[in-house]
Amino acid sequence: MRKSTSDDRPGNSKIEPQPRGARNKGNRPIDQAEAAERFLAAPHHQKQHDERLWTLRQRRDDQMWSMPEWEQMRTLASAIKEHTLSHLDTYLEMFETNAKANGVVVHWAKDAAEHNSIVQRVLERRGARTLIKSKSMLTEECGLRADLAKAGVEVIETDLGERIQQLDGEDPSHVVVPAVHKLRTDVAKVFAATIGSDPDNDDPHHLAGAQRDATRPLILNADAGMTGANFLVAETGAVVVCTNEGNADLCANIPDLHIVSVGIEKLIPRSEDLAIFVRMLSRSALGSPITQYTSHFRGPRQGGEMHVVLVDNGRSERLGMEEFWTSLKCIRCGACMNTCPVYRRSGGLSYGATYSGPIGLIIDPTFNARKYSNLPFASTLNGSCTNVCPVKINIHEQIYAWRKVLVRKHETPFVKRAAMKAAGAVLARPAVYRATVERTNEALASLPRFAIYNGLNAWGKNREMPHPPAETFHQWFIKNRGGKR
Amino acid sequence: MSSRDAILASIRSNLPKLDRPLPAVPKFGDDSPANLVEAFGNALTRMGGRLLDPDFTGDAMGPVRALLEHSRLVCSATSEMRGELDLATVVYPRALADVDHALVRASCGVAETGSVLLTDLDLKVNALAYLAQHLIVLLDPADIVVNMHSAYARPEFRERRYAVFHSGPSATADIEGVLILGAQGVRSLSVLLVPRNATENAEAAL
Numbered sequence: 001m002r003k004s005t006s007d008d009r010p011g012n013s014k015i016e017p018q019p020r021g022a023r024n025k026g027n028r029p030i031d032q033a034e035a036a037e038r039f040l041a042a043p044h045h046q047k048q049h050d051e052r053l054w055t056l057r058q059r060r061d062d063q064m065w066s067m068p069e070w071e072q073m074r075t076l077a078s079a080i081k082e083h084t085l086s087h088l089d090t091y092l093e094m095f096e097t098n099a100k101a102n103g104v105v106v107h108w109a110k111d112a113a114e115h116n117s118i119v120q121r122v123l124e125r126r127g128a129r130t131l132i133k134s135k136s137m138l139t140e141e142c143g144l145r146a147d148l149a150k151a152g153v154e155v156i157e158t159d160l161g162e163r164i165q166q167l168d169g170e171d172p173s174h175v176v177v178p179a180v181h182k183l184r185t186d187v188a189k190v191f192a193a194t195i196g197s198d199p200d201n202d203d204p205h206h207l208a209g210a211q212r213d214a215t216r217p218l219i220l221n222a223d224a225g226m227t228g229a230n231f232l233v234a235e236t237g238a239v240v241v242c243t244n245e246g247n248a249d250l251c252a253n254i255p256d257l258h259i260v261s262v263g264i265e266k267l268i269p270r271s272e273d274l275a276i277f278v279r280m281l282s283r284s285a286l287g288s289p290i291t292q293y294t295s296h297f298r299g300p301r302q303g304g305e306m307h308v309v310l311v312d313n314g315r316s317e318r319l320g321m322e323e324f325w326t327s328l329k330c331i332r333c334g335a336c337m338n339t340c341p342v343y344r345r346s347g348g349l350s351y352g353a354t355y356s357g358p359i360g361l362i363i364d365p366t367f368n369a370r371k372y373s374n375l376p377f378a379s380t381l382n383g384s385c386t387n388v389c390p391v392k393i394n395i396h397e398q399i400y401a402w403r404k405v406l407v408r409k410h411e412t413p414f415v416k417r418a419a420m421k422a423a424g425a426v427l428a429r430p431a432v433y434r435a436t437v438e439r440t441n442e443a444l445a446s447l448p449r450f451a452i453y454n455g456l457n458a459w460g461k462n463r464e465m466p467h468p469p470a471e472t473f474h475q476w477f478i479k480n481r482g483g484k485r
Numbered sequence: 486m487s488s489r490d491a492i493l494a495s496i497r498s499n500l501p502k503l504d505r506p507l508p509a510v511p512k513f514g515d516d517s518p519a520n521l522v523e524a525f526g527n528a529l530t531r532m533g534g535r536l537l538d539p540d541f542t543g544d545a546m547g548p549v550r551a552l553l554e555h556s557r558l559v560c561s562a563t564s565e566m567r568g569e570l571d572l573a574t575v576v577y578p579r580a581l582a583d584v585d586h587a588l589v590r591a592s593c594g595v596a597e598t599g600s601v602l603l604t605d606l607d608l609k610v611n612a613l614a615y616l617a618q619h620l621i622v623l624l625d626p627a628d629i630v631v632n633m634h635s636a637y638a639r640p641e642f643r644e645r646r647y648a649v650f651h652s653g654p655s656a657t658a659d660i661e662g663v664l665i666l667g668a669q670g671v672r673s674l675s676v677l678l679v680p681r682n683a684t685e686n687a688e689a690a691l
Binding site for chain 2: 080092093180187320
């Protein structure tokens with residue numbers, strides 16, 4: 001365990017303010033590269049973010065190597081998910097029947113607006129004015145907090161990272177560690193302004209303690225509690241939630257009303273299937289064998305109420321997209337984000353969407369193909385995301401497939417289209433290609449920097465172009481093999 | 486059409502046209518450790534929990550009593566020990582807000598992960614395991630199973646309204662990855678191995 005204050009670190013006085021995320025311009029395309037550039041220009045933030053996530057990736061690898069059955073488990077996890085998704089109607093009805101028999105009220109929401117109004121109605125019926133909740137990407141997707149605020153309901157996030165983000169008026173930047181892009185200095189500033197902690201103390205132990213103490217009375221006095229769900233078990237009607245802080249269990253077990261918001265893709269058939277996913281989830285996410293708490297809610301407590309809201313919000317439509325439906329297998333572990341070189345260096349908020357990183361690139365365009373048209377290009381297509389995915393989603397292939405779809409739909413910017421068109425013309429003619437390569441190498445060696453590193457060359461941003469070789473392979477071949485084929 | 490029917494209809498018209506059978510899930514217990522108790526203790530320690538040293542003086546609950554020496558408020562859901570706060574009198578969970586130490590017997594333990602399984606029946610009031618500052622769990626060594634596959638075969642997952650694996654205390658690493666025990670729930674988790682019947686005839690008050 002590292003116990004330190006920022007005083008031990010050199011250059012503390014020069015720690016830059018936190019770079020903010022992508023600018024939201026309504027329905028106009030998010031400029032991920034612009035936001036990423038600002039993140040790259042913040043050296044302390046960039047370094048901490050990159051190293052923290054790479055540490056998680058390495059811990060995940062350690063767990064993987066210690067389990068001889070890892071690859072077999074991935075195959076099973078993928079097969080179970082593909083089976084469930086291709087029989088989703090049957091399993092949803094099975095879950096509904098069993099949950100109802102256990103005393104749970106089951107609701108169905110076609111979209112975000114319907115989800116939010118169902119939650120609001122359930123709260124209203126019990127006169128609930130305060131809601132404590134644990135982390136849920138779905139409620140972020142639905143914009144629940146803003147809608148409930150309009151209805152006069154105060155929502156209190158109880159996960160530390162999520163609470164930091166709520167108090168700072170920012171979205172979570174990562175599905176598992178929502179405030180991973182922030183430094184302790186940023187958190188100290190947020191807490192000093194909102195919960196009155198000492199602005200000069202940025203020791204993480206102090207900050208976490210301040211949040212615990214400030215949140216506890218809110219938890220004790222809340223009218224209602226809400227959790228998301230990691231899995232729904234069709235045959236038992238169980239709602240399964242995995243957390244490390246125990247905050248989901250506080251939200252569900254203290255107020256008399258427990259509301260669960262969950263996407264319809266979270267179903268699995270049997271309890272025995274849970275073993276596969278529970279064994280892989282935290283190992284993939286944080287490199288720990290299991291989350292501190294794995295909770296199974298099958299029915300309301302004595303005298304309590306339990307509601308489950310099953311949300312579609314575009315998922316059933318995605319099920320019909322031949323190239324993209326397997327993205328619904330995702331269990332939101334975040335392993336693809338932790339391993340992605342683009343994500344690690346640009347921060348989750350640069351994507352300007354609920355889901356960031358590689359999985360976000362293939363989910364976000366299904367919500368809005370225009371607004372998120374740039375995202376599938378924020379990838380090197382190195383395939384690392386696919387390799388670490390515990391449910392074997394071919395993420396990098398889907399990123400590439402989205403590029404094709406978006407180009408076909410003309411949702412790509414002019415410079416990119418023009419560059420691709422020129423590249424297509426060159427690559428189709430071998431003689432032109434050879435001449436171009438020779439010219440380019442000469443040019444790279446002799447051109448002034450401003451001619452190479454300008455706005456038209458995306459590859460020259462924040463990275464050096466490769467050193468041009470003295471001769472092309474074609475020139476070498478002719479010289480050494482005498483042009484013999 | 487209700488939203489329910491609309492969603493189901495949309496799913497049916499979009500179902501992937503392929504036949505993926507539901508695979509059988511093996512138990513993966515072949516290379517299980519020879520000593521389950523030792524494996525459980527090691528895994529629990531890795532998760533930030535603590536396996537209490539057994540007592541050698543003949544007082545099975547001695548190690549727990551030692552932990553409670555300076556406790557201001559003890560609440561027990563076990564038959565082995567009485568606390569100062571009787572769970573049968575608790576109407577609202579928030580009445581447990583000031584509990585220092587909670588004591589509960591686990592349904593089972595899992596050697597793979599160092600987890601203990603607690604149900605609504607074990608806890609009597611579910612919030613006990615989260616509002617207390619410290620949690621002490623009694624576990625019969627005979628109730629330790631090898632891995633999560635064996636654990637999920639247990640009846641609690643079909644029978645209980647609430648069942649939860651605790652694997653160490655409440656923890657967070659949300660600020661720069663610094664590990665902090667005692668995030669929103671208990672600050673420590675201690676497990677004492679005690680057979681179910683060892684103390685039945687020697688119920689002791691504090």
